[in-house]
Amino acid sequence: MTVFIRRWASFLACIPFLSLSACGPKSQAPASEGSKPNARAATPPPVPAELWKEFSGERAFEHVRRQVECGARPAGSTALEKARELILAALKESGWFVELQNFTDSTPRGPKTFCNIIARFPESPGKTAPVSTQKAIVASHYDTKIFSTIEFVGANDAGSSTGALLELSRTLALDPAFASQFELVFFDGEEAVQQFTETDGLYGSRYYARELRDSGRSKQFRFGILWDMIGDRNLNITLPSDSPREMVQGLLSSSQALSVRQCFGILDRPLLDDHIPLNHVARIPCLDIIDFDYPAWHTADDTLDQLSPASLQTVGSVTLHYLKQLLP
Template identity: 35%
Template structure:
């Protein structure tokens, strides 16, 4: 599917939202103030939800398609949802939610947190009390992939993610290092006291440049990060049995 640039509020993003909704289990839209919408899927369960999330809008720059910054994470969420939806639900499993945020990039850069991350702020405000933890996948597909722990990310969850990566042979992608804290779609959840991690390889030369296209990403990278996150999610899902 080829949509091209798809900034928040554009008809192109609406077209993508419909595509995504149709491919998530129990897919639905949830409105975000200002005419935006998150796309949400769910596998029901008991207790508070474990959320897997990404943003699906792209930065409003001419010719910018965000293959890594937006599409990679969105693709991983879609595929992990597809696999989990056809996997037998474990006994006592918590609900799993797949949330694709709108308006992460809808920001004037002077006040990123105040003007951007719009879908995640709205989602955290509405649903925080029903969320146990959150995983955000952001820059996970670039060719030269290495994802250190983003410093505001929860340490225990990160250790569990690295263990999952080791089980699936993706440990090379998750070095035992950390990188500076960034504000991102996990920040509204951290501020509500919800343990959260952000998978973001900020060592990415095409960040917010037109070269963030299919030549900047690789199937191998997305496979390694995606398999690690899938194993993490399955392990959490099965841990209550």
């Protein structure tokens, strides 16, 4: 994530992105059959009336810890593969079907392969998850920025939102009919290989948004929510100034309803992040929930001790409360 260059908006709106080619197989990996041995016979557990209360900051934090333990996780690294395996295992455990969106793009350091992770939930047990029924996207990036001078483990910048999204997947699964309306996306290659330009950075979200647009799937989505850097123990959410207005109001109302309004504010400028291709290429209104007031951003100090489960809890439950208002 970096400070938005205003030129970007018009650039994104006017010219098509790089032509990227899919190089890897797409796969739909069903949940392990062994995980639900009595699915047909058992009565399904009751759906929680206030789903947002089920989101656990502690559980999210554990996922963050495991991501951080993989070490620096830049695109194409072995550490990122390990991080991806952890994500896949957690999604499958909660019953999500996973598609791996592999592609190659040229970068300032030559061609690189990237892998977005897309998760969908079946409408009823024992069924697969179709690709045509989802109405909303919740996303995070899971790669960390590459540095040659420091060991950058990105606890907040990639770790926090990745861990929270995994906890969200567990929480949503408690309400299958609700969960089936979502597409959860873990973007690869959000970080620039060198410096953010029109063609360096946002690799995963640019590819995903273009696929949505070109396949016609973008029409089925009403909105998207992006999480980025949401674990700072001094939580101060800074919604970019060009965020979709109605979504800002809705999110702030939810923060008010949960008595954490003081943690949410609006930044005095736009930000360049993965929501931009969704807004401008796929044309899906997307809100970037980000805390850009983070002194350790892109430094060796972006470590686990900067974060708190309480902050993850706040963002997770407010977002879920808001999602319940949007898709009751």
